[in-house]
Amino acid sequence: MEQRAELRTLVNSPGVSAAVATRARIVLWCAEGRLKKEVADLAGVSRPTVDQWLAR
Incomplete structure (x- = not known):
């Protein structure tokens, strides 16, 4: 939290x-x-970029 x-x-x-x-x-x-696809669309980044930031 x-x-x-x-x-x-x-x-x-x-x-x-x-x-x-x-x-x-x-x-x-x-x-x-x-969903990661939705997050990527909202953030204006690629799906692999979402994966990259979640891994960090």
Whole structure:
């Protein structure tokens, strides 16, 4: 739960780069149970990119 709060902070922080915010969104969307294809479409990235960020 604490990790999700940290990710939400990253998403909403004006000082965070767009790339970091996108990565945080990817992790949050997957944690919500969304399909990886849907997450990739929402984030504007490829499916392998979603897999890459989830592995990290």
